[in-house]
Amino acid sequence: MAKQTDLELYELIKTKDKSALETLYSRYEKLLYSFAYRMTNDKQAAEEVMQDVFVKLWRGRGAGHYVKERGKFSSWLLTITRNASIDLLRKKKVQEVEWDGRDSLNEDLPGVEQVIEDKEERDQLRNAIDTLPDEQQRMICLFYFQGLSQREIAEKCDIPLGTVKGRVRLALKKLREHLEKEGGIVHER
Amino acid sequence: MNDKYCGKIIDYINDQLTDKEKQEFEKHLNECPDCQEELQELEDLMGDIPSYMNEVTPPPGMRERVLDEVFSEEDSKSDEPLRIEKNARTGKWKAWAGALAAGLLLSIGVNVFTGIQLNQLASQNEKLESNLTDIQVALSELQERQTDQSSPVKPSQRTQLASTGEGGGEGLATLIERKIGQELLIQVQDLAQLEGDEVYQVWLIDGETPEPAGSFMTDASGNGAVTFTLEEDGNKSWDAIAVSKEPQPNNTTPQGDIVLQSEL
Structure with a gap:
């Protein structure tokens, strides 16, 4: 039997075909787990994210409902994994920071280093981020890895609300340029 | 270009909008080529990022744990009724709080409460049964409270x-x-x-x-x-x-x- 495409599997999942979900899980386990781990920097949290993503997929409603307009299926899976990670990060932050009796808003946020440094190994992404100016590193960290809102980013960086979008876009662009420049080269340290 | 919505792309991408805001933004998106283009650009820029991350080996047993949890969902209720249950409970507090704070007769509280419930039922026929159970539970709790209300407290x-x-x-x-x-x-x-x-x-x-x-x-x-x-x-x-x-x-x-x- 020919290998089923993601879309074929997704259609079967909608009919509550368990083996289709299992196949899709096997196909994406490593990619999504690695991504969730990189986002949350916590193995337990990354597993919770996996749970959340596949429960949503199985339910097939709301965030777990895929339509072609959302682009490639694999990109869409990464998007809902990123959203689930951000969601979990926010919940954890509320519990750990907001509730420890201090006013977290005035607190300095963990620097770019702290958030990314703890990751097990350096990868191409980390190397590329390192080459960016501090301000762009901070944008990537706050926007991409912490998933903050526009208002939060503006407050943390003390910049006008209206400039957030432009700065995020610039940082992502620069990151992309570095990634493409170094594409395929594995850095050994 | 409509600033009210065009400014929301970042929050849309980071899933920070309420359901209502999200709907409004998506509606706007359909009509705003600038936003479509910007969103596409940002998504394209972000799309590749995961492929430059190192792979991590999942912990042993994760597959079973995740899939077991997913499939056990089948027997329990799905998230939607659960969420409504929570809302219904909030409605309950509000009705109680109102009745207590204003010193209204409890019977009025019951009516208010039932009214809130009934509004929900009208739009959610399929949830009828679970909500009715909710109402019954709430009513019996209210009756209990009524008895309790007559004793002095400190x-x-x-x-x-x-x-x-x-x-x-x-x-x-x-x-x-x-x-x-x-x-x-x-x-x-x-x-x-x-x-x-x-x-x-x-x-x-x-x-x-x-x-x-x-x-x-x-x-x-x-x-x-x-x-x-x-x-x-x-x-x-x-x-x-x-x-x-x-x-x-x-x-x-x-x-x-x-x-x-x-x-x-």
Whole structure:
């Protein structure tokens, strides 16, 4: 039997075909787990994210409902994994920071280093981020890895609300340029 | 270009919009080529990022744990009715709080409460059964309360709520022992004015876990009050109590800033 495409599997999942979900899980386990781990920097949290993503997929409603307009299926899976990670990060932050009796808003946020440094190994992404100016590193960290809102980013960086979008876009662009420049080269340290 | 919506791309991408805002934005997106282009560009820029990350080996047994959990969903209720159940419960507090605070007859409270429930039922026929059960439970609880209401009570604990930010304000939390459980009375003054959908939400905190304990709005002078009945499950103790300003009602975990707080 020919290998089923993601879309074929997704259609079967909608009919509550368990083996289709299992196949899709096997196909994406490593990619999504690695991504969730990189986002949350916590193995337990990354597993919770996996749970959340596949429960949503199985339910097939709301965030777990895929339509072609959302682009490639694999990109869409990464998007809902990123959203689930951000969601979990926010919940954890509320519990750990907001509730420890201090006013977290005035607190300095963990620097770019702290958030990314703890990751097990350096990868191409980390190397590329390192080459960016501090301000762009901070944008990537706050926007991409912490998933903050526009208002939060503006407050943390003390910049006008209206400039957030432009700065995020610039940082992502620069990151992309570095990634493409170094594409395929594995850095050994 | 419509600034009101075009400014929301970042929050849309990071999934920080409420369901309503998200719908509005998506509607706008259909009509705004600028936003479509911008969104596409940002998504393209972000799309490749995961492929430059190192792969991590999943922990042993994760596959079984995840899939077991997913498939066990089948027998239990899906998330939608659960969420509505939570809303229904919030409605219950509100109805109770209103009835108590205003000293209304309980029978009116029941009517108000039933009215709230019925509104939901009208739009959610398929949830009819679970909501009816909710109503029955709530009615029997209300009847229990009515009996309890006639006995005198005295406060078991009283604590000042101090302001945590620049917003100012102060409050008082009183715990009252009743036969059927504890009742929490929160009174506040001088709180900052709410805007839009914002509400003040009370949280009881056990360790690191905040649980919602009633929400309220303030009058023009920043005064507010709410009562909340604690679940009957025994002698659960709480470490702290806090009031936060939430961007919308019915949040089950805090999203807004804490304005008042005290240890218990």
